[in-house]
Amino acid sequence: MPYDLGVFDSRADYKSEKQCQRTSFAFYQAVRDLLPVWVLEDMRTMEVFHWEEEGRACSFTPPEAFLYALVHDHQQYANFLLNRYSVGALEMPSQSFCCCQASATPHLTVAVRYNRITILKMIMDSLKDFSDSERQSYLNTRGCFHMQGGKAALHLACELVRPECLIMLLGHGACPYVTDRDGNTPLDCLLNQIRQGEPDMRSKHVCLGYLILFMPKFNFQMKGQLQKNPGLWQSLIGEQAFQWLLELSPPSLFVQAMHKMTQSKPVKQLDSLPDFLKPLDFRLHRYTR
Template structure:
């Protein structure tokens, strides 16, 4: 039937069982979007909702349900899934498009993309339950996502820097994520408009708090006057290796590592931007 468009061919080629799985999955999506009670969602997930995989239906995984909870900010459901299934709720499900499992977890990136700070904090706390340090590191710092996914090849920290999500970035760094993305933070600060500058500046400040030492940055050497005016003399000198770190930065480092609330509740005159 060459006159049919591709979507119609796909519809005809799918079996009634496969179409039924799609309908139940969409019903579950709508139920999470409406933030129905947790017990009802779990009954649906375990008994009524199915995915089509390898030619047969299967129940929705907790990790797939958590993705729905993230998108619709259903915090109660996210909390239940993480408490009940722990780290397994964060392991990446198999991709329906390329039929393989990616490294890392898409959940952290998705939380940053939708700015779900509360659920991101829950997930970061759950990662402490990893018995294997290597798995925890992979989930926290992995570049999760297949090549066709929008945020593929980016860690959650890098994405938080690019999107200027300082609250998400602080949660990740406090829970042990690698403070990568300093060059991207500088680029974002230099190119953002006035309304985005505060978030970009705060992301840069947070990265500086958690960096053990600044990496070599060519852009600072190429335009020293521009970056000196943006960063201030003390920070610029430290990043270029010409001066020790500012005293306020050193004082705030221990405070930042003790928890996200310790930095967020400081008065404005003690916030990281005041060291510039």
């Protein structure tokens, strides 16, 4: 074993908060160092513990281990946990990992925050085991208020300008009209980013194009600001997008066709989308498997 986890003399030693902190950090290091899956599972199930606020030592659950795999992009471990425990790996971690137990599980927003496209696709694939209502709830529920500001995954993808995360979420049925605690839609979050200008305006425009494709009706809070400052916004998002968002002209036939497709049935797999809309990792996986 690459880490000296110590020898415990009695049951009381297991309840020592200091010992739990040491073994917990050992597990964190092991995932960070991308150790083999079998080593990590041996550590998780037999040797490492974290300290709960109730004053007790607990072993790491699959959802907690999956959070570590997300943060450190340990794709093999993430894949193992999802295959072994299915949607159980996406359940709510303990309160020591996520203080807002009434909010959505943090895995989706953590995947977006760290831009873990490959693991995010694994999560999306695992949602086949959810019912339609469970899938919608999982994709659209707001995240932890303290860590994600009460935002859903789509808001975070727009706020952090993550085009591949955004199309992955939209392509699997996330609702583009979900609002945060202040009533902002993902489009509002993105327009705020565009208003700030550089850096990475190209990625911001790509995100805007994705949202337009999945929004048959352009209902958003910042519509009034676009109307009051047409010159500014035309320069920021282009004349065509400006006209569409204010519904001054009809979208192109392609955009209208996309609207019909997304309205007729939920888009649960990115296979339904044209190739040029799919994330690069998804296209490479398709042609190399």
